[in-house]
Amino acid sequence: MEEALAKSDFLAKEEHPTKPFVLWRPTAKTGLMSWLTTVDHKRIGFLYGASGLFFFIFGGIEALLIRIQLAVPNNTFLTSAQYNEMFTMHGTTMIFLVVMPIGAAFFNFIMPLQIGARDVAFPRLNAFSFWTFAVGAIILNLGWFMKDGAPDAGWFGYAPLTTRTFSPTHAIDMWVMGLQLLGVASIAAALNFIVTIINLRAPGMTMMRLPVFTWMTLFTSFLIILSFPAITIALVEIMMDRLFGTNFFEVSNGGLPILWQHLFWIFGHPEVYILILPAMGIISEILPTFSRKPLFGYPIVVFSGASIGFLGFGVWSHHMFTTGMGTAATAAFALMTMAIAVPTGVKIFNWIGTLWGGHLTMRTPMMFAIGFLWMFMIGGLSGIMHAAAPADAQQHGSYFVVAHFHYVLIGGSLFALFAGIHYWFPLMFGRMVSEFWGKVAFWLVFVGFNVTFFPMHFLGLEGMPRRTFTYDADMGWNTGNLWATIGAFVLGIGVATYFASMVYAYYKGEKTGKDPWDGRTLEWSLPNPPPEYNFQATPLIHARDAWWYQKRWRRRSPPR
Amino acid sequence: MRLFQYSSNLGRLARAAALAAIPLLSGCFWLDGPQSTFDPNGPVARHQQDLFYLTCWVCLVIFVIVGAVLAYAMIKFRARGDAADFPDPVEHSHGNPMVEISLIGASVLALVVIAVPTLKEIWYSYDVPVGDKANAYEVTATGYQWWFKFDYPNETAKTTDPTGKAVNAPFSTANELVIPVGRPVKINLRSVDVIHSFWVPKLAGKVDMMPNRANHLWIQADKAGYFWGQCAEFCGESHAVMRFRVIALGPREFNDWLSAQMEPARRVAAPSEADAGKPKAQFAAYRTFRRNEAGYSDRFDASPLESWREQQKPPADEDAALIARGRELFSAKTCATCHTIRGDGYIGVVGPELTHVGGLLENNRDELHRWIHAPNEVKPGNTMWVKGYIANAIKLTPDDENALVSYLESLK
Numbered sequence: 001m002e003e004a005l006a007k008s009d010f011l012a013k014e015e016h017p018t019k020p021f022v023l024w025r026p027t028a029k030t031g032l033m034s035w036l037t038t039v040d041h042k043r044i045g046f047l048y049g050a051s052g053l054f055f056f057i058f059g060g061i062e063a064l065l066i067r068i069q070l071a072v073p074n075n076t077f078l079t080s081a082q083y084n085e086m087f088t089m090h091g092t093t094m095i096f097l098v099v100m101p102i103g104a105a106f107f108n109f110i111m112p113l114q115i116g117a118r119d120v121a122f123p124r125l126n127a128f129s130f131w132t133f134a135v136g137a138i139i140l141n142l143g144w145f146m147k148d149g150a151p152d153a154g155w156f157g158y159a160p161l162t163t164r165t166f167s168p169t170h171a172i173d174m175w176v177m178g179l180q181l182l183g184v185a186s187i188a189a190a191l192n193f194i195v196t197i198i199n200l201r202a203p204g205m206t207m208m209r210l211p212v213f214t215w216m217t218l219f220t221s222f223l224i225i226l227s228f229p230a231i232t233i234a235l236v237e238i239m240m241d242r243l244f245g246t247n248f249f250e251v252s253n254g255g256l257p258i259l260w261q262h263l264f265w266i267f268g269h270p271e272v273y274i275l276i277l278p279a280m281g282i283i284s285e286i287l288p289t290f291s292r293k294p295l296f297g298y299p300i301v302v303f304s305g306a307s308i309g310f311l312g313f314g315v316w317s318h319h320m321f322t323t324g325m326g327t328a329a330t331a332a333f334a335l336m337t338m339a340i341a342v343p344t345g346v347k348i349f350n351w352i353g354t355l356w357g358g359h360l361t362m363r364t365p366m367m368f369a370i371g372f373l374w375m376f377m378i379g380g381l382s383g384i385m386h387a388a389a390p391a392d393a394q395q396h397g398s399y400f401v402v403a404h405f406h407y408v409l410i411g412g413s414l415f416a417l418f419a420g421i422h423y424w425f426p427l428m429f430g431r432m433v434s435e436f437w438g439k440v441a442f443w444l445v446f447v448g449f450n451v452t453f454f455p456m457h458f459l460g461l462e463g464m465p466r467r468t469f470t471y472d473a474d475m476g477w478n479t480g481n482l483w484a485t486i487g488a489f490v491l492g493i494g495v496a497t498y499f500a501s502m503v504y505a506y507y508k509g510e511k512t513g514k515d516p517w518d519g520r521t522l523e524w525s526l527p528n529p530p531p532e533y534n535f536q537a538t539p540l541i542h543a544r545d546a547w548w549y550q551k552r553w554r555r556r557s558p559p560r
Numbered sequence: 561m562r563l564f565q566y567s568s569n570l571g572r573l574a575r576a577a578a579l580a581a582i583p584l585l586s587g588c589f590w591l592d593g594p595q596s597t598f599d600p601n602g603p604v605a606r607h608q609q610d611l612f613y614l615t616c617w618v619c620l621v622i623f624v625i626v627g628a629v630l631a632y633a634m635i636k637f638r639a640r641g642d643a644a645d646f647p648d649p650v651e652h653s654h655g656n657p658m659v660e661i662s663l664i665g666a667s668v669l670a671l672v673v674i675a676v677p678t679l680k681e682i683w684y685s686y687d688v689p690v691g692d693k694a695n696a697y698e699v700t701a702t703g704y705q706w707w708f709k710f711d712y713p714n715e716t717a718k719t720t721d722p723t724g725k726a727v728n729a730p731f732s733t734a735n736e737l738v739i740p741v742g743r744p745v746k747i748n749l750r751s752v753d754v755i756h757s758f759w760v761p762k763l764a765g766k767v768d769m770m771p772n773r774a775n776h777l778w779i780q781a782d783k784a785g786y787f788w789g790q791c792a793e794f795c796g797e798s799h800a801v802m803r804f805r806v807i808a809l810g811p812r813e814f815n816d817w818l819s820a821q822m823e824p825a826r827r828v829a830a831p832s833e834a835d836a837g838k839p840k841a842q843f844a845a846y847r848t849f850r851r852n853e854a855g856y857s858d859r860f861d862a863s864p865l866e867s868w869r870e871q872q873k874p875p876a877d878e879d880a881a882l883i884a885r886g887r888e889l890f891s892a893k894t895c896a897t898c899h900t901i902r903g904d905g906y907i908g909v910v911g912p913e914l915t916h917v918g919g920l921l922e923n924n925r926d927e928l929h930r931w932i933h934a935p936n937e938v939k940p941g942n943t944m945w946v947k948g949y950i951a952n953a954i955k956l957t958p959d960d961e962n963a964l965v966s967y968l969e970s971l972k
Contacts, residue, residue: 074852080797080940154794160771161754161796166705251771257755258773291637297655322757322792323768324749324775327686331679338671338678345667346660352630353655359639373630381619388674390681391612393765394597394605397757397792461612463595463761465792468800472854474861475788476593 039123040532044130045109046428049421051134052101053499058141059093062086064492067452071485073473083469084152085171089141091155092175095275096182097137099409102417103278104133104186107193107217110424113523113530114211116202116539121195129189136181143171151175154467156268157238159249159260164242173242180235183228190221190228197221202522204541208302211521211545212295215302216281219309220274226313227270234263258323265316273312275409277305279416280347283369286419287351289517290366291358294545297350304343304350311340321389322396330389337387344380348373363517364438368419371446375411379404382457400460406453418445418498425502426516430528431509437501444494451487455480520548594788597761601787601808602780604685604764611681615674622670685765688744688778696778697740700748703756703769705795706802706939707912710737717822717915719902729902731821734912735804736920740814741781749775754796760789760806768793781808786864797941801854805921807868820872824903825915828880828970847926851937860922872919874972886967889960894952898944901971911944918971928965932956 026037038044066086069078078086112120120126143150148169153162162172197210197218210218237248238260247253249260288295295301317325317333325333351373360366382404386392395401425433459480464471471477515524522539523530525547543549591598600606688696700711710733717731739745749758751769759766763779781787791802809817860867887904890896898910906914917923931938933956935945948954956964 074850074854076851080800084794084797084799158755158794161794166754166796251753254772256772257770292639294654297660300655300660322766323770324773327683331682334678334682335675338675341671342664342667346664348626349660349663350655352626352633353659355630355633355637358637360634360637361639370630370634374627377623377626377630381623384619384671384674385612385615388611388615388678388681390608390678390685390765391615393685393767394608394612394761396766397759458591461597462591462593463597463759463788463790465759465790465800467794470800470852472856474593474854474856475595476591 037127039119039127041108041112041120041123041126042428042530042532044126045105045107047105047130048101048108048133049105051137052098052105055093055097055101055137055141056495059090059098060492060495062090062093064488066090067485067488069469070471070481072482073471073475073478075470078469080469081149081152084154084467085143085150087467088151088154088175089143092140092151092179094409095155095271096179097140099275099413099417100182100186101133102421103220103275103413104129104189106213106278106282106417106420106424107189107220109428110523111193111214111217112196112200113427113526113534114214114521115197115200115205116522116535116541117196117200118534118538120192121200122192125188125192129185129192132181132188133185136178136185138178139174139181140178142178143174146170146174156264157260158264159238159241159257160251160255162238162242162260163249163251163255165250165252173239176235176239176242180232180239183232183235186224187228190224193217193221194225202535202539202541205546206541208299209541209544209546212284212298212301212305213278213281213521216277216284216305219305220277223270223274223277223309223312227267227274230263231267234260234267237263258320261320261323262316265319266313268319269316270309270312272405272408273308275413277308279372279413280305282416282420282423283351283372285521286365286369286423287354288545289423289519290361290363290369291355292361292518293354293358294520295350296353296356298544301347301350304346307343308340311336311343315340318387318389318392321392334387334389338384341380341384341387348377348380364433364435364442365419365423365517367439367442368415368422371442372412372415372419375407375415375449379407379411382407395460397466398460399456399464399466402466403453403456403460406449406456410449410453415445418442421502423517424523425505426512427523427526427528427530429506429509430511431505432512432516433505433509434501437497437504441494441498441501444490444497446494448487448490448492448494452484452491453487455483455487459484515547518551520545522546525550595761595790599762601762601782601785602764603782604777604779605762607681607684608765611677614677618670618674685777687776688746692744696744696746698746698748699737699739700750701737701758701769703749703751703753703758703791703795704943705753706791706798706942707735708737708756708758708791708802708804709734709912712818715818715822717824717902719824720905722905731902731915732913733821733916733920736807737804738807738809738814738817739779739781741784741808741810744778744780746776746778749777755793756791756795756802757793758789759792760787762787763789763806766792779806781806784808784810784813784865786868798939801852801939805864807865817872820919821916825901825971826874827903828878828883846929846933849926849930849937856922857924867922871922871924872972874918875969878970879966882963882966883970886963886965889963890967893954893956893960893964894948895964898948914968914971916971918969923969925965925969928968929961932961932964932968 026033028034028037035043035047065078066083069075069083108120108126112118148171151171151174153167153172157172157175160166197214237246240246241248241250247255249255249257251257284295284301315333315337317329318337321330382400386395386401386404422433422438425431459477462476464475464477512528514527525539526534539546597605597609597612600609698714700713702709702711711730712732715731716728719727719729721727747758749767749769751771753771755771756769757766758769758777760779763781764777767775767777769775785808787806787808789804789806791799795802890901890906896906896908898908900907900909900913900915902915921927935942935949
């Protein structure tokens with residue numbers, strides 16, 4: 001026996017020298033070195049989450065500066081050049097450096113635990129993804145400290161405004177390089193997650209027993225590896241144009257700006273689902289837990305996630321309804337866009353079905369989750385209104401669109417991420433976040449968010465275009481903008497409260513034993529915080545909601 | 561006593577709060593602003609608004625129904641007491657295929673209600689209806705950073721060639737499109753630099769102006785009026801102030817305007833010997849503008865169309881000597897490199913044509929002076945500032961500015 005063990009990988013340390021000639025295996029368990037060299041999926045998840053929250057501060061400050069500038073007409077708080085940097089970096093930061101990495105934090109931390117794995121499939125690739133992401137994020141923000149300034153052509157970077165002719169400084173080069181690196185990080189991470197979910201499931205964890213969050217991780221990862229190549233190509237082209245004098249977008253030499261838009265949005269629309277599918281996964285975990293009921297229509301929720309993913313690749317040109325695509329293309333994309341509303345609506349119906357007949361315990365994660373349902377419903381319905389292309393001709397590029405996608409991305413993604421952080425915090429750190437401050441934060445965020453973004457629907461319909469650094473006092477936009485600014489500060493205070501209570505809980509929060517919410521999925525079977533190896537013995541799965549039934553089976557007879 | 565003190569403080573606080581709330585509540589639903597889509601003035605905008613109302617109603621009905629169910633579930637199934645009171649799972653329901661299928665069916669039906677008129681309106685708003693094509697008026701709008709140029713391809717204007725011979729020329733206006741009332745107007749959309757978007761909310765939804773791509777849209781104004789428009793695609797530093805106007809005139813007034821525009825630049829008669837050297841125009845104080853200020857006068861805001869008509873008349877206190885000096889300076893200070901003034905021999909094409917600039921926009925003395933004095937404060941980063949003033953190190957004395965202002969103002 002001893003002999004057999006000595007030959008196995010577990011004990012044969014001599015056969016894996018810790019310091020080979022070039023690449024030694026890092027062994028630090030504590031301190032800075034351990035964080036820099038870690039390949040543990042939970043620590044990398046934490047790093048993703050922490051950097052996401054760090055950049056959230058940046059993106060949030062940029063948002064507040066934008067709102068101060070627009071609080072009153074003809075304001076001179078920011079110059080137009082500064083304002084353009086603000087909204088460009090606000091969008092880029094919030095999408096690539098906040099919502100995506102916080103989503104990735106959950107993929108890393110939670111997904112392997114939910115499928116009963118000891119780590120992701122390629123732990124070192126995982127570390128590579130994170131550090132590539134970190135470098136990309138730093139490069140994106142480096143412009144603030146450079147003479148040329150931060151990128152200022154919008155997060156969508158429409159050519160030819162981004163070509164050398166119209167943006168001669170290096171600001172756009174930094175934007176291109178930063179995004180390119182973030183793309184590499186995302187693709188590597190997505191491949192890692194796909195391989196993990198396909199191959200490292202515990203015995204008995206069949207695909208149709210996967211927790212919905214893991215399903216959504218899988219779909220999101222597929223969306224990432226299928227959509228990011230498009231923006232990679234677009235960024236290579238604009239880079240070649242800018243640095244090596246090619247003419248993909250250089251209009252004076254016959255370049256076609258429409259090419260950028262197609263490439264960007266064939267990435268950009270799936271990207272929207274990359275931001276919302278993890279959120280839908282989190283909601284599909286939280287609602288059953290706090291309703292004490294299984295998810296209503298599990299297979300339908302999973303398949304609607306898949307069809308959102310598929311249809312998500314067929315609607316990109318609804319971002320381009322005003323580019324003069326012609327009638328047939330416009331009609332086709334309008335119909336596809338309406339079609340994608342069906343699986344999205346189905347999810348809402350199933351979430352309400354989950355609540356129906358349950359015992360709803362209104363803890364903070366549940367409040368954020370139900371807040372998500374309401375806000376996402378509004379954002380989804382205004383999305384349907386955009387699908388009617390001729391009506392969208394009036395809404396496109398106006399504040400109506402700003403209202404719409406903030407309802408989806410804050411009321412949707414961010415509410416769900418907040419719910420998820422609060423929900424999984426005890427598992428991650430072994431401490432509870434204060435319920436009282438959680439609820440205070442929820443109401444501040446909820447009220448502030450609606451006060452900020454609901455008036456924007458009306459601003460857009462009153463003809464206020466997006467991305468404008470000032471507006472005239474006689475346009476009838478003063479009231480709505482003042483409301484939006486007031487709301488933005490309430491929202492800011494709410495978010496600050498939320499994070500303050502998180503930081504407090506991290507150091508001083510009430511300690512908790514395992515499974516504080518009476519959870520349903522496998523991660524709650526672990527002590528908190530989970531040990532480095534996760535599962536002492538690989539669990540055997542017999543049912544969907546594995547941990548819930550494991551708990552019940554111990555106590556009484558198995559379910560029907 | 562303390563109680564009284566408290567309540568009076570409270571009362572003061574309440575009054576202050578009420579005062580502060582007035583700007584927040586007043587005009588909360590003021591939806592007929594100059595660029596409001598709720599106040600359509602032409603068939604295209606009206607069709608788009610009808611479709612908007614349809615989608616809005618369908619979505620509202622869905623929201624009310626689904627929201628009512630959600631609210632009911634939240635209230636009815638809320639656990640009273642602690643979760644620990646319910647150690648056992650409630651009756652498990654994993655889903656109901658019939659419910660799912662009927663809900664999917666209902667969603668599809670709701671979408672069909674929107675989809676059919678959507679398709680109809682896509683074709684309607686794309687181009688002038690076939691029966692109306694013969695009656696359509698055609699213009700070409702070109703986007704520049706950060707202004708709009710409007711060409712009238714079917715009109716020819718008069719000018720003089722360098723030898724002084726009268727010849728024909730194309731003519732264009734800047735930031736102001738004048739169209740006939742009641743006729744469909746087909747607008748060809750072009751851009752010479754980056755992507756812009758042509759949007760006059762009261763007449764039609766937007767269509768982008770893209771370089772190397774021929775787009776178009778059509779509009780029609782039901783009645784005479786002054787309609788605000790604005791670039792709706794981010795196009796750089798001064799995107800927010802890239803605004804324009806569409807002025808719809810009755811057939812007779814439109815034709816008068818057109819023939820006035822086709823004339824070469826107006827010449828103010830040279831001063832007589834007796835009047836020479838006696839400045840008439842007073843330039844003591846130009847209005848000072850704050851940065852970013854849009855700067856339209858109250859008179860203009862009250863009645864833009866009337867104000868515009870007034871603008872077409874020459875000012876009473878013109879100073880012929882000053883104007884003549886301005887005309888020379890226009891060339892001496894390299895303005896003519898970029899601007900065309902028909903009849904005065906200036907043929908630059910980079911910037912807007914200024915042949916009748918005094919009649920366009922609200923180009924009063926204050927506004928003209930503002931542009932000439934500090935272009936960068938009107939539209940930050942504009943070509944006139946970057947490639948004109950800075951590149952050519954142009955310095956203007958106050959006298960130069962006065963002369964240029966009165967010259968440009970005289971170009972009605």
